[in-house]
Amino acid sequence: MIEAEATARGVRTSAQKAGLVCELIRGKNVNQALATLQFTRKTIARELAKVLRSAVANLQQQDAFSGDIDRLYVAACYANQGPSMKRVRPAPMGRAYRVAKRSAHLTVRVAERPLKIARVSTDTDAAAAKPARARKTSKKAETAKA
Numbered sequence: 249m250i251e252a253e254a255t256a257r258g259v260r261t262s263a264q265k266a267g268l269v270c271e272l273i274r275g276k277n278v279n280q281a282l283a284t285l286q287f288t289r290k291t292i293a294r295e296l297a298k299v300l301r302s303a304v305a306n307l308q309q310q311d312a313f314s315g316d317i318d319r320l321y322v323a324a325c326y327a328n329q330g331p332s333m334k335r336v337r338p339a340p341m342g343r344a345y346r347v348a349k350r351s352a353h354l355t356v357r358v359a360e361r362p363l364k365i366a367r368v369s370t371d372t373d374a375a376a377a378k379p380a381r382a383r384k385t386s387k388k389a390e391t392a393k394a
Contacts, residue, residue: 252307
């Protein structure tokens with residue numbers, strides 16, 4: 249199975265917010281995932297779409313790629329916490345509150361689904377595959393007969 253990965257580091261959002269959008273596309277086909285991201289009303293969806301397109305481009309550059317984009321799916325999609333910028337915000341009575349401006353690292357892994365090869369069965373294979381089953385009887389049924 250062929251895989252490729254793309255990562256965007258230091259995206260200005262929290263990993264928790266990005267993780268919500270990652271859940272929407274995990275396991276979907278690439279085209280379906282891009283359509284989902286296009287109509288998702290979260291700002292991070294645009295950044296995630298860029299990373300997904302980059303992962304597809306990375307996969308297309310590999311020699312083992314078959315060329316069929318319809319077989320690609322999102323194998324993994326996650327957001328890890330990046331560095332936080334610490335800022336100070338004025339508070340009442342001369343105090344100050346700390347504000348953490350969070351960032352995230354977005355990672356998308358794309359893989360190619362294996363081809364489903366249908367097995368051609370003949371009449372002799374079908375007869376051999378279905379052995380005659382012996383009827384199982386319970387102990388209650390055996391005692392009732394006797």
